[in-house]
Amino acid sequence: MKFSDEFESRFAEMLTHYPTKRSALVPTLLYAQDEIGHLSDEVIAELARRVDLTELEVRNVISYYSMLTTKPRGKYNVQVCTNIACMLRGGEELLDHCKKKLDVGHKGTTGDGMFTLEEVECIGACSWAPAVQVNYDFHENLTTDKLDKVLDEYKKKGTQ
Amino acid sequence: MAARINNQEINNQQFQMASLVSHPDEVKVVSRRFGQGATDIDRYLALDGYKAVQKALSMKPDDIITQVKESGLRGRGGAGFNAGLKWSFVPKQSAKPKYILCNGDESEPGTCKDRLIFEHDPHSVIEGVMIAGIAVGSHTGYIYIRGEYRYLSVIMQKAIRDAYAKGFLGKNIFGSGYDFDVYWHGGAGAYEVGEESALMESLEGKRGIPRIRPPFPAVVGLWGGPTVINNAETLASVPHIILGGADWYAKLGTPKNGGTRLFCLSGHLVKPGVYELPMGYNLKKMIYEVGGGIPNGRALKAVVPGGSSTPVLTVDEIDIPMDFDSVGKAGSMLGSGGVVVLDDTTCIVKFALRTMKFYRHESCGWCIPCREGTDWLEKTLTRFHNGGGLKKDIDNIQYLAENMLGRTFCPLGDAAAMPTIAFVKKFRKEFEDHLEGRPCPFEKAGAELAAV
Ligand SMILES: Cc1cc2nc3c(=O)[nH]c(=O)nc-3n(C[C@H](O)[C@H](O)[C@H](O)COP(=O)(O)O)c2cc1C
Ligand code: SF4
Numbered sequence: 001m002k003f004s005d006e007f008e009s010r011f012a013e014m015l016t017h018y019p020t021k022r023s024a025l026v027p028t029l030l031y032a033q034d035e036i037g038h039l040s041d042e043v044i045a046e047l048a049r050r051v052d053l054t055e056l057e058v059r060n061v062i063s064y065y066s067m068l069t070t071k072p073r074g075k076y077n078v079q080v081c082t083n084i085a086c087m088l089r090g091g092e093e094l095l096d097h098c099k100k101k102l103d104v105g106h107k108g109t110t111g112d113g114m115f116t117l118e119e120v121e122c123i124g125a126c127s128w129a130p131a132v133q134v135n136y137d138f139h140e141n142l143t144t145d146k147l148d149k150v151l152d153e154y155k156k157k158g159t160q
Numbered sequence: 161m162a163a164r165i166n167n168q169e170i171n172n173q174q175f176q177m178a179s180l181v182s183h184p185d186e187v188k189v190v191s192r193r194f195g196q197g198a199t200d201i202d203r204y205l206a207l208d209g210y211k212a213v214q215k216a217l218s219m220k221p222d223d224i225i226t227q228v229k230e231s232g233l234r235g236r237g238g239a240g241f242n243a244g245l246k247w248s249f250v251p252k253q254s255a256k257p258k259y260i261l262c263n264g265d266e267s268e269p270g271t272c273k274d275r276l277i278f279e280h281d282p283h284s285v286i287e288g289v290m291i292a293g294i295a296v297g298s299h300t301g302y303i304y305i306r307g308e309y310r311y312l313s314v315i316m317q318k319a320i321r322d323a324y325a326k327g328f329l330g331k332n333i334f335g336s337g338y339d340f341d342v343y344w345h346g347g348a349g350a351y352e353v354g355e356e357s358a359l360m361e362s363l364e365g366k367r368g369i370p371r372i373r374p375p376f377p378a379v380v381g382l383w384g385g386p387t388v389i390n391n392a393e394t395l396a397s398v399p400h401i402i403l404g405g406a407d408w409y410a411k412l413g414t415p416k417n418g419g420t421r422l423f424c425l426s427g428h429l430v431k432p433g434v435y436e437l438p439m440g441y442n443l444k445k446m447i448y449e450v451g452g453g454i455p456n457g458r459a460l461k462a463v464v465p466g467g468s469s470t471p472v473l474t475v476d477e478i479d480i481p482m483d484f485d486s487v488g489k490a491g492s493m494l495g496s497g498g499v500v501v502l503d504d505t506t507c508i509v510k511f512a513l514r515t516m517k518f519y520r521h522e523s524c525g526w527c528i529p530c531r532e533g534t535d536w537l538e539k540t541l542t543r544f545h546n547g548g549g550l551k552k553d554i555d556n557i558q559y560l561a562e563n564m565l566g567r568t569f570c571p572l573g574d575a576a577a578m579p580t581i582a583f584v585k586k587f588r589k590e591f592e593d594h595l596e597g598r599p600c601p602f603e604k605a606g607a608e609l610a611a612v
């Protein structure tokens with residue numbers, strides 16, 4: 001199991017921040033997922049070993065957090081907020097638009113592996129609603145036209 | 161196929177910042193340094209940065225607590241508890257280390273203010289954490305930032321590194337003999353983790369299931385040590401109080417509600433945005449003047465004044481000062497500062513349903529009234545909105561929500577029940593309009609066709 005040097009130095013440093021090893025678990029899982037794409041059996045076994053937990057204990061933590069996934073996702077995870085502030089300004093229309101455009105449902109991945117679509121709860125962009133997060137990037141004050149452009153850009157970037 | 165995210169790429173990218181707004185009625189305290197480049201530590205120093213913590217080091221810890229108490233600073237995370245009073249509950253002597261935990265989990269729908277603080281003024285949070293630490297005799301602080309805010313954790317990690325490099329953190333800070341460490345911590349998506357005891361569980365590397373209280377965190381918190389938990393905006397306000405004085409800060413607001421707060425205006429408004437206004441600012445004025453009123457020539461129908469868990473206010477109930485006590489008196493809560501405005505095209509049943517869907521999704525499942533109640537309410541509201549409602553359902557919705565109140569281990573059950581009760585009580589007619597197969601009167605004709 002090989003992680004990047006950046007991951008390794010961050011992990012080593014984090015362990016020194018807490019009185020218990022497992023305290024580093026949640027942020028570490030997310031960084032591991034970002035590198036590998038999802039929390040595979042191998043990643044889980046490796047991280048469990050490093051923080052002195054059983055794999056089951058680690059899986060229990062993973063299943064609690066909505067950003068963590070044990071299944072592969074597309075290159076770009078398109079997270080459409082439909083919570084109240086976004087709903088009032090067209091969040092549901094954006095979600096429907098994405099479903100049609102990408103031809104997938106909630107948590108579905110396009111055939112080319114480019115996009116996964118996800119309906120998410122409030123992402124902290126309520127005053128700039130409706131908002132969509134693609135991986136970690138925020139896209140705000142969207143319309144379906146603007147979102148089309150955003151997705152096209154990602155597609156271009158992803159096929160380069 | 162795999163979604164490889166290169167951390168280096170994130171570190172190097174130019175962040176697309178959330179847009180800032182302004183209004184002449186704003187009183188900028190916490191937002192003073194927004195847009196001023198204060199993420200840079202030298203710039204922060206030029207803007208009076210790290211002066212307050214040096215002043216705090218020269219004060220008696222009890223005097224710091226007294227200042228914060230008298231400033232009338234109340235928790236900006238939702239419950240509005242006096243911050244100084246909370247700090248005073250931490251025992252002086254403790255066999256276990258004491259901790260300061262900054263709550264930057266920000267996930268109450270309607271709330272997007274801590275994000276701006278982390279984005280524009282991360283050092284003010286660090287400084288607030290340090291001052292809280294000095295006040296209660298703690299030597300370690302954690303700043304917990306929700307996982308979705310990755311770019312903000314990059315900013316915060318850099319700010320912390322820079323503060324260490326200058327010797328402001330670590331051993332013997334500012335030559336005072338006092339040691340203080342601050343660490344960053346990240347979440348991975350969970351609203352419930354914002355609840356203080358679940359937050360501690362999450363930081364300890366566990367599922368975010370709340371703890372039974374008492375004991376309260378001020379006595380038994382992180383790894384068993386006394387812990388002060390405050391919202392990011394609360395802590396970012398502290399340095400300003402120490403420098404400007406309790407009196408000055410208290411007078412910005414209303415009695416027992418000191419200072420200003422960041423109001424996140426969203427929904428059907430001409431100028432949504434995050435505005436810093438004095439405590440007690442009139443809600444009606446906030447909507448019509450600061451927020452620019454309702455767009456498209458529509459009329460106001462209702463306002464959710466403090467994030468999704470706060471009971472809705474009708475048009476007749478909005479001529480009130482926005483402070484904790486006044487909004488409480490009006491039957492709702494100031495909450496987390498998320499003011500969500502609904503115009504007259506909004507279906508309240510649908511709004512109630514979306515609110516409930518959120519709480520059902522976020523319930524950790526530990527207590528039955530919350531787990532089953534949110535599920536049953538979401539199902540009933542879904543059926544209702546689809547035209548399958550029965551008259552007796554309306555009373556049942558209210559009855560069930562009322563019976564969730566106060567019967568759960570953490571306030572999430574209440575957070576789901578309170579708005580629901582208000583929707584049914586104040587907008588009963590809209591529920592009645594959905595009965596017996598009648599389609600939702602607010603759905604657009606096109607949407608109806610699509611649904612057939
Ligand atoms: C379900 C739930 C979610 C919460 N989410 C947050 C949150 O995201 N941020 C926050 O600061 N407080 C949140 N709170 C409030 C915290 O429990 C706690 O009261 C607060 O962080 C204390 O800080 P304060 O006194 O400065 O407001 C939440 C409470 C509950 C019950
Ligand atoms: S009220 Fe809900 S979220 Fe809180 S402990 Fe009970 S089940 Fe969990």
Ligand code: FES
Nearest residue numbers: 081086122125126
């Ligand atoms: S409701 Fe969509 S970002 Fe808050």
